[in-house]
Amino acid sequence: MPEFVLILFTVVAWVLMLIGCVFVIAGGVGLIRLPDLYTRLHAAGVTDTGSTIFMLLAMLLMTVVEYQNPWIAGKLLLILFFTLFTTPTASHALAKTALLSGLVPVDENGKPIIESPEMASKLALSRAPEHGEVAIAPGVNDGLQKSDGRGNENNDKSEGS
Amino acid sequence: MDVIGLYNYWIVIVLMMAGLYILIARYNLIKKMIGLSVFQTSIFYLYITIGKVEGGTAPILVDDPHVVYSNPLPHVLILTAIVVGVATTAVALALTVRIYEAYGTIEEDEIRAANAEEQDI
Amino acid sequence: MSIEHLTIAVLLTFLVATAIGIIVLRDLLAAVILTGLYSLVAAGAFIVMDAVDVAFTEAAVGSGISTILFLGALSFTQHEQKPRGRDSWLALLFVVITGGLLIFGTLDMPRYGSATSPAQTHPELAKRFIEQSADEVGPPNVVTSVLASYRGYDTLGETVVVFTAGIAVMGLLGLKRRRPEDETPEHAPGDLPHEPGHDTDRLT
Amino acid sequence: MFVAAALALLATMILTIARALLGPTLYDRLLAVNSFGTKIVLFIAVFGFLTGRPEFLDIALVYSLINFIGTVAVLKFYEYDDLGSGAYQEDDF
Numbered sequence: 082m083p084e085f086v087l088i089l090f091t092v093v094a095w096v097l098m099l100i101g102c103v104f105v106i107a108g109g110v111g112l113i114r115l116p117d118l119y120t121r122l123h124a125a126g127v128t129d130t131g132s133t134i135f136m137l138l139a140m141l142l143m144t145v146v147e148y149q150n151p152w153i154a155g156k157l158l159l160i161l162f163f164t165l166f167t168t169p170t171a172s173h174a175l176a177k178t179a180l181l182s183g184l185v186p187v188d189e190n191g192k193p194i195i196e197s198p199e200m201a202s203k204l205a206l207s208r209a210p211e212h213g214e215v216a217i218a219p220g221v222n223d224g225l226q227k228s229d230g231r232g233n234e235n236n237d238k239s240e241g242s
Numbered sequence: 243m244d245v246i247g248l249y250n251y252w253i254v255i256v257l258m259m260a261g262l263y264i265l266i267a268r269y270n271l272i273k274k275m276i277g278l279s280v281f282q283t284s285i286f287y288l289y290i291t292i293g294k295v296e297g298g299t300a301p302i303l304v305d306d307p308h309v310v311y312s313n314p315l316p317h318v319l320i321l322t323a324i325v326v327g328v329a330t331t332a333v334a335l336a337l338t339v340r341i342y343e344a345y346g347t348i349e350e351d352e353i354r355a356a357n358a359e360e361q362d363i
Numbered sequence: 364m365s366i367e368h369l370t371i372a373v374l375l376t377f378l379v380a381t382a383i384g385i386i387v388l389r390d391l392l393a394a395v396i397l398t399g400l401y402s403l404v405a406a407g408a409f410i411v412m413d414a415v416d417v418a419f420t421e422a423a424v425g426s427g428i429s430t431i432l433f434l435g436a437l438s439f440t441q442h443e444q445k446p447r448g449r450d451s452w453l454a455l456l457f458v459v460i461t462g463g464l465l466i467f468g469t470l471d472m473p474r475y476g477s478a479t480s481p482a483q484t485h486p487e488l489a490k491r492f493i494e495q496s497a498d499e500v501g502p503p504n505v506v507t508s509v510l511a512s513y514r515g516y517d518t519l520g521e522t523v524v525v526f527t528a529g530i531a532v533m534g535l536l537g538l539k540r541r542r543p544e545d546e547t548p549e550h551a552p553g554d555l556p557h558e559p560g561h562d563t564d565r566l567t
Numbered sequence: 568m569f570v571a572a573a574l575a576l577l578a579t580m581i582l583t584i585a586r587a588l589l590g591p592t593l594y595d596r597l598l599a600v601n602s603f604g605t606k607i608v609l610f611i612a613v614f615g616f617l618t619g620r621p622e623f624l625d626i627a628l629v630y631s632l633i634n635f636i637g638t639v640a641v642l643k644f645y646e647y648d649d650l651g652s653g654a655y656q657e658d659d660f
Contacts, residue, residue: 094568095568098568098569098571098572099571101572102571102572102575105575105576105579105606105609106575106578106579108579108602109578109579109580109581109582109583110582112582112583112586112598112599112602113582113585113586118592118594118595118598121586121595121598122598125598125599125601125602128579128602128605128606129601129602129605132609133605133608133609136572136609136612136613137609137612139568139572140612140613140616143568143616144621148621150621153621153622153624156624156625156627156628157612157624159628160608160612160624160627160628160631163628163631163632163635164605164608164631167631167632167634167635168601168605168635170635170639171601171634171635171638171639171642172598172601174638174639174642175594175597175598175601175638175642178594178642178645179592179594182594182645184592184594244474246368246372246475247474247475247476247477248469248470248472248474248475249371249372249375249475250371250375250475251466251469251472251475252466252469253375253376253378253379255462255465255466255469256379256382256462257378257379257382258462258465259458259459259461259462259465260379260382260383260385260386261382262458262461263386263454263455263458264385264386266451266454266457266458267451267454267455270391272391272433272436272437272440273391273394275433275436276385276394276395276398276433277385279398279402279425279429280382280385280398280401283401283402283405283421283425286405286409286417286421287378287405287408287409290409290412290414290417291412291475292473292480292482293412293413293414293482294412294413294414294475294476295413295476295477295478295483296475296476296477296478297476298413298476298478299413299618299620300413300414300415300620300623301413301493301504301505301506302415302503302504302505302622303493303496303497303503303504303505304503310478311493311505312412312413312414313482313483313489314489314492314493314505314506314509315482315488315489315492315509316414316482317414317416317417317506318506318509318510318514320414320417321416321417321420321506321510322510322517322518322521324417324420324421324424324425325420325424325521325524325525326521326524326525328424328425328428328429328432329524329525329527329528329529330528331429331432332432332528332529332532333528333531333532333535335432335433335435335436336436336531336532336535336536337535338436338440339436339439339440339535339536340535340536342439342440348440366570366573366574366617367618369577370573370577370614373577373580373581377580377581377584380584380588381584381587381588384587384588390593392593392641392644393593393596396587396593396596396597396600396641397587397588397596397600399600399637400584400587400599400600400603403600403603403604403607403630403634404603404607406607406630407607407610407611410611410614410623410626411614415623415626418626419626419629422626422629422630422633423629423633426633426637427633427636427637430637430640430641431637431640434640434641434644437644438644
């Protein structure tokens, strides 16, 4: 491979690795400073997916530059593949189980968004609403409308993180 | 005193003592098992520390004759120890489950009290 | 102080922090989760200290199977209860004195990474394994050669131990249903399958 | 480059362990452990490049899988109050 391509690869790898480092540290700080579990899930998601992608891509480029070994590149891609599948699944399961056990998400003032732990578990058991559909489950809906539908929004958030 | 050279040993001893403290001062049988596994891992750590050679690499042979390898023997011993350790953990946990079925509790002092009561009758 | 030393120091400090957390926590589930973390950190430290095979096994067995065994045992017993043991001053005193004596004993130990320690310089063991295992046995991984060939009987004994443990667990728990929704004891299937994991480890 | 990445990962691991020890609820601890697992996978990969022997990446691969299994096993334990009738064996192995 020509010289300038290798240099270009190294520079790109540096940039990717630095972005990965920033993501890692941001996620770590977020894990400490954010107020409750559901917000901390976002911080963990930043490290779990964002930094993994950038760091592993940087390592992939360095493999091309330094080792030229297809096995190493293959293993890196497999790690990337598995991480991208498993960590969001684990986060989803974690959020869902926490909601099911009645852990109520709070807003920025520490005020609970969902009224009671029972409501939270009902919300976790309910199906996600279709597009344009407001009702979540009979009985849950009343409680949600009192809190201006914010519980609904939060449901999407906690499941998607 | 050589702090870097001895730090590993000190940490191993602190971990051993942590495991020992759980074994002595906690009455819950499952907690005792956790203490035992903490103790176990610290012993693994002691062996691996002994096997490490400065500047060495993992004992997987490469073509370069100048490479220094770490000592593979402790690794072998510890591999065996880990597997045997989990086997003993399984047996101990099974015993704990049986004790729970027999006594309805896994707290050591309650089991003792139940035994003493039985003897009095 | 190189990056390796720094890494090992930091990981070891993690281990101590986790162990203290295990001591302090009264909730058994949290303690089990922290035990999984403890094994994971230990496995990471093993990699930094060149023991890749051990790290592999420790991650699979210590962090994976042990945690699941503990969870299984907790699901058969009271899992929400708190351990009530006292923070006994006598126990603490005993532990501190023993630890102090042991630390005094380490002052004569060979320093970390020393290439001239007795373990490294014994002529018939490590050196011979590293130099001749490739010719005598074959695989490039010395640990595999020693485990499967030079110490083959030891590995056989280990297999016997695991088999015996499986039988003991089955004998203790029986094959009857524990609860309506459960079948067969969770431990017996749990401790047999780590054998295949162990084998793949030897092939690396 | 790899030294910087290793240092960043170590620093973040400190924060993650702090969350695992502090975490008010069990879910916080579980989240921290899961996140720590991902970080240690990255760290092993980085460390392999750092020491010039990136063959050990398959260990990182195994870690990422075991990490997932552990988290899901604990969550299943919470959700159903036990590990379910033998279903965990499929998850595990």
